[in-house]
Amino acid sequence: MSTMYSYVLLLLLLFLAPTLQKNRDFYTFKVINIRGKLVSLEKYRGTVTLVVNVASQCGYTDGHYKALQKLQRDLGPYHFNVLGFPCNQFGHQEPNSEREIDSFVKKSYGVTFPLFSKIAVTGTGANAAFKYLTESFGTEPDWNFWKYLVGPDGKVVNAWGPTVSVEEVKPHVVDLVRKLILKRKEEL
Template sequence: MLYLIAWLETSASEKKMSISIFFALFIFSGYLTKGRVASDDFYTFEAVDINGQVVNMENYRGKVVLIVNVASQCGFTDGHYSSLPTLQELLGKNNKFQVLAFPCNQFGGQEPWTNKEIKNWVTNKYKLNFPLFSKINVIEENVHPIFQYVIKLSGKEPNWNFWKYLIDHTGKVQHAWGPWSDIEEIFPYVKTAVEMAEKIVENDGDKHDRTIVRDDL
């Protein structure tokens, strides 16, 4: 109340100056926060899955994670959706690897469907064995915090669908590849990261029936 009375008693020029200062501070704060990652800890993030359920990245602590921005109508769609399930099956046997797919419509408008339509199409056409999340932005405005994080740590911003960001078992981004790098090409890097994660598990002597090789993809 006292503040309101004092405000009313100020001159028009003083009021104008106060308003100018307020907006200047507001705009400046926007510059300070623009591009800032909400957290430097991957495991503090969360995302909404394709069914509308909140998923905490804490669930993937100790695992190698491959973050992918996906689209249903891209020239790279079939190659990635066909091989990503194989990658998940081969390297996820010891529960130390997880693919996470994030639909995005920002590149060529190639993911125009609703979340329900995306889910129905993908699950009917491909053998999906990894989480599919709700549509997000990965560039420009309202970038999802997970992509703010991987972009900041990798230094690489996606410029098309099916960018792939490899996060190791400690939550740090180790590699980033564009859509032109297929799953067979990145396989050795992912496999090495998973093997490192498996080594820290005690009593993990019988991991595989045989050595997994790139030809299995």
Template sequence: MEALGGYPTKSSAFRANLFKVLLSVAVCMGSLYLIQTKLSKSRKPKDFYSYEVKDARGRTVSLEKYRGKVSLVVNVASGSELTEQNYRSLQELHRELGTSHFNVLAFPCSQYGDTESGTSREIEAFARSNYGVTFPVFSKIKIMGSEAEPAFKFITDSVQRIPKWNFWKFLVNPEGQVVHFWKPEEPIEEIRKEVVVRVRDIILKKRQEL
């Protein structure tokens, strides 16, 4: 309703101003939502080294410390028919190529039969005392299902494969991307050849940067 002379009443003017205020608030809220969404996406880990995991004692470890190196990520077990052969060959590979450019990263998993029933600290102690393992043995994780360890899920999503048994091996390059994987029955010599090539690439690159 308008007052005489065609001017709006106070109530209609109030409603118009209120609408403008509400519209401004809605626009601001929308902008904040978009900014928050972009920030959330930008924080999402984009490579293996962007994740954090737990060590055998439950302490948080940033995988960022391995960036710039080649990593062989393995789902290990203490009571498998493959345990002795794999722990010995993995330790030999880890010792041979050193930790300057390469690491074996072991993730115990108890989802494959009754092959890993101990606690994380017991698993680590078993590997060290029986096979002289010096590479990192992290906290026991799940690989399958909704409770899968996010860092390992990145690995399996990258290759679109979930290990069907213990000691699958996944090669992660210095940038944190999965570039190769091997099933347990594949010989360690084939893995060594690929790892050596990747390590040489790192060394050559560093020399060129000097």
């Protein structure tokens, strides 16, 4: 009887797997925030999101954090959010603890956008949400400050490496936010 049950279960999984896969998007994942609490990314559904793997000791740190905070201040939090994911995979440029990272970015850059726990963004140990981003866009981060633009539906719209400034990305973000606002007005 248990063999038959296993067989039926396997068949169900084979039929349901493609359906479950189709319904997956960035906002279906759960992550740990910088303070150690589990957060469902579902809370960001319906907004435009710029997901960035950040580092405190990178040559791109100063320019990116300043510009990301300005973008958050100018566009967020009702229609837009920057989500920062510290990562120590590239040049070991994020060696600090979550508490130290949080303190550093608040004191140095006045960061108000959400930060999450330090994660791996590439390889076999990569965080599942980042795996989704890289698989969706087809490009894996190869350094700090990769930026993934995620639409209100949780689908990846675009991605840029660290040599592309936040200022260059901003028109893409603004366009998506504008479309979101217009869509919401039409629904009223």
